Amino acid sequence: xxxxxxxxxxxxxxxxxxxxxxxxxxxxxxxxxxxxxxxxxxxxxxxxxxxxxxxxxxxxxxxxxxxxxxxxxxxxxxxxxxxxxxxxxxxxxxxxxxxxxxxxxxxxxxxxxxx
Amino acid sequence: xxxxxxxxxxxxxxxxxxxxxxxxxxxxxxxxxxxxxxxxxxxxxxxxxxxxxxxxxxxxxxxxxxxxxxxxxxxxxxxxxxxxxxxxxxxxxxxxxxxxxxxxxxxxxxxx
Numbered sequence: 655x656x657x658x659x660x661x662x663x664x665x666x667x668x669x670x671x672x673x674x675x676x677x678x679x680x681x682x683x684x685x686x687x688x689x690x691x692x693x694x695x696x697x698x699x700x701x702x703x704x705x706x707x708x709x710x711x712x713x714x715x716x717x718x719x720x721x722x723x724x725x726x727x728x729x730x731x732x733x734x735x736x737x738x739x740x741x742x743x744x745x746x747x748x749x750x751x752x753x754x755x756x757x758x759x760x761x762x763x764x765x766x767x768x769x
Numbered sequence: 770x771x772x773x774x775x776x777x778x779x780x781x782x783x784x785x786x787x788x789x790x791x792x793x794x795x796x797x798x799x800x801x802x803x804x805x806x807x808x809x810x811x812x813x814x815x816x817x818x819x820x821x822x823x824x825x826x827x828x829x830x831x832x833x834x835x836x837x838x839x840x841x842x843x844x845x846x847x848x849x850x851x852x853x854x855x856x857x858x859x860x861x862x863x864x865x866x867x868x869x870x871x872x873x874x875x876x877x878x879x880x881x
Binding site: 757 | 800802811812814817819825827859863869870872873874875877
């Protein structure tokens, strides 16, 4: 079964520092890959998605992610953290094979941004 | 353009009762999915509907059911509520497969 692993349940960075949130998938056929963000008491907001075009994907709020097939990774980065980036981030996948269209989520990474 | 609307936002129910949650997808979106989010289990897929047909189902007991109407609006029902059903229930809609799902703000269900 398709799975996705997010390393680090909590990440803390200083305001202005680089944000790096890690995501690895486990399938021989690269799936569709997504990053979502969740603010307290809110639903999930799509940050960016990888379907099959450019391996470097730019999303909203200055975030981007790079798909690396050799490493089965899709890490999320932002050059300079802002206080408003504090939230929980979820990596998710949809397999390319079969008829499944459900998202399988990682366990999430809570990002803390300090002054 | 209106987003995905879920009602109600908050709900408190007693064990043994049943509950119905509602989801209105983005206009034109035909795929609607439901997810349960809990601190212990994270985000888990419940089911997905497309053009009024259940296309996928997660690993939940039969007490959890859903349906989709011809206007793509969807409802999910949980019967004989248990304390463990307390969760944030999220609805998501998509224009077509793998396009990326837009989520609603969720319904926070508390079972006492």
